[in-house]
Each structure stands twice: as structure tokens, then as C-alpha cells.
Amino acid sequence: MPVLHCSEVSVHRGGVHALRGVSLEIAAGEAVGLIGPNGAGKTTLLDVLSGFLPPGSGEVRIDDRHLTKLDPGRRARLGVHRTFQGSRLFTGLSVQENVQLGALSLGVDKAEVVRRTDELLGSLELEGLRHRRCQGLPQGVTQRVVLARALATRPQFLMLDEPAAGLSEVETEEFEQSLRAARAEGTAVLVVEHDMRFVESVCERAYVLAEGSLLFQGSVQETFASPAVQAAYLGTTDVTAA
Ligand SMILES: Nc1ncnc2c1ncn2[C@@H]1O[C@H](COP(=O)(O)OP(=O)(O)O)[C@@H](O)[C@H]1O
Ligand SMILES: [Mg+2]
Numbered sequence: 001m002p003v004l005h006c007s008e009v010s011v012h013r014g015g016v017h018a019l020r021g022v023s024l025e026i027a028a029g030e031a032v033g034l035i036g037p038n039g040a041g042k043t044t045l046l047d048v049l050s051g052f053l054p055p056g057s058g059e060v061r062i063d064d065r066h067l068t069k070l071d072p073g074r075r076a077r078l079g080v081h082r083t084f085q086g087s088r089l090f091t092g093l094s095v096q097e098n099v100q101l102g103a104l105s106l107g108v109d110k111a112e113v114v115r116r117t118d119e120l121l122g123s124l125e126l127e128g129l130r131h132r133r134c135q136g137l138p139q140g141v142t143q144r145v146v147l148a149r150a151l152a153t154r155p156q157f158l159m160l161d162e163p164a165a166g167l168s169e170v171e172t173e174e175f176e177q178s179l180r181a182a183r184a185e186g187t188a189v190l191v192v193e194h195d196m197r198f199v200e201s202v203c204e205r206a207y208v209l210a211e212g213s214l215l216f217q218g219s220v221q222e223t224f225a226s227p228a229v230q231a232a233y234l235g236t237t238d239v240t241a242a
Helices: 042-050 072-077 095-104 110-123 139-151 169-184 196-202 220-225 227-233
Strands: 003-013 016-027 031-035 057-062 080-082 157-161 188-192 205-210 213-219
Touching: 003 042, 016 031, 016 042, 016 057, 016 188, 016 205, 016 213, 031 042, 031 196, 031 220, 042 057, 042 080, 042 157, 042 188, 072 080, 095 110, 095 139, 110 139, 139 157, 139 169, 169 188, 169 196, 188 196, 196 220, 205 220, 205 227, 213 220, 213 227, 220 227
Parallel strands: 031 188, 031 205, 080 157, 157 188
Antiparallel strands: 003 016, 003 057, 205 213
């Protein structure tokens, strides 16, 4: 089973230590949460893992294969893919076309693009919206299409940056269902999210960042029970309120 590692990663960004010696591992098929207050360095860590930002020091690997110097496109071809905080769709295109664009980056033939798109529209319950233009879609649907577009590349490791932000309770549950479909295909998920109920429902393990440092790692239950984790959230997001 392949494992994605980042080891002792440090990043200086905007005059601050955005990350200080952070190490993390995700094995194929796992669902792992990445939590922490605003500004903790969560997005920066996804930037480093996905190749959008070179770390000042430290390395990123899949098993023994070094990724640290590879650009995002090369990493995507090795199965490492991410979505962005506030991900947007091509609003002038249909749901189907947005997912097809993801599949096209597989570099496969047209028949396979159509097949993979159909498969995802089915498993993520988007079939009825296939021909809807993405302009003005509810946020919950948008996030499911963003997920489908990312899954179209058949990533081995998928990183999601706050996918449930702005979603209603019902939309969040629908998104969780969609993530289960992704995991059933064997995709490992690293998800940044403030909604603790979501993290609890989706993830087995979690890492907690605070001010660029790894504050805690453990099972989701251990994480939420940790006084250090609860203290890190005081004044930002109340970890016990979810
Ligand atoms: N593009 C950027 N330019 C300069 N500083 C940045 C940039 N992105 C993030 N930072 C800084 O890096 C730190 C970590 O930010 P970020 O990774 O976005 O945190 P999080 O995702 O946990 O809210 C913050 O102090 C933030 O101001
Ligand atoms: Mg962020």
C-alpha cells in the first residue's frame, strides 16, 4: 500500500513561519482530517503536498519516490490531486462538461472520458443535473461537482480544502455520502475542515496544526478529547460546539 509522506516541512510565507518542521503520512485508502485555527498553515501544507509551493526545507514522497521538486501536473499524474478553498467551476459550462474537463486531464481517449464522467455523475448523484449550466448552482451541488471533477483523474491521494464551508446541514450530509463513494474506489482523502461533525463522520485520524506547528495527531476521538486541541481553538472555532 503506497504512503504519501511529508517530512520536516518548513515554509516561510508572508513574513511568518507558515509551517515549522511538519511531518504527516497518509496511506492509500485512508481518510484523514487536517484541522486547526485560521492561519495555522493548513492550506500551505496542501500547497506543499500538491506542488504549488516549494518548501523552504523538508521533503514530500510517495514511499521512496521523491516528489518535492515535481510540479503539480507531474504529481497529479502520480495520483496526488487537490482542490482549492472556495473552488469554483466553469460557470458557463454544464455539470457534465466540468466533470469531463477533469477526466480529459487523464490523457485518455474520448470513450474513457465519457465512461468515467458517467460513472461519477451516477455515484455522486449528479445524473439529473448533467446538462445544467453551473452558473447559480447551490453551493452543495457545486462542491459535489468540484469533487467529481477531481475524482475524474482517479487520484490515489485527494486533498480537499474546506469543501463543506458554507454548506447547509443537509448539503454537508450529501457531500459526506459523495466522499464515501470516493473512498469506496480506494482514494485516500486528506480533508481540511472546520466542521467537526463532518471530520468525525468522514475521518479516522486527524492532524492538528497551530501557528505552523503540529500540535496533535491521533484518532478523531483522541483529537477532539485533547485539552491542547480545545485550547488552540478557543476564540476561533469552538471544537466542542459541533
Ligand atoms: N499567498 C500568501 N502570501 C503570503 N502569506 C501567506 C499566503 N498564504 C498564506 N500566508 C500566511 O501563511 C500563514 C498560514 O496560512 P494558511 O496556510 O492559509 O492557513 P490556514 O489554511 O490554516 O488558514 C498565515 O500566516 C498566512 O497569513
Ligand atoms: Mg486555508
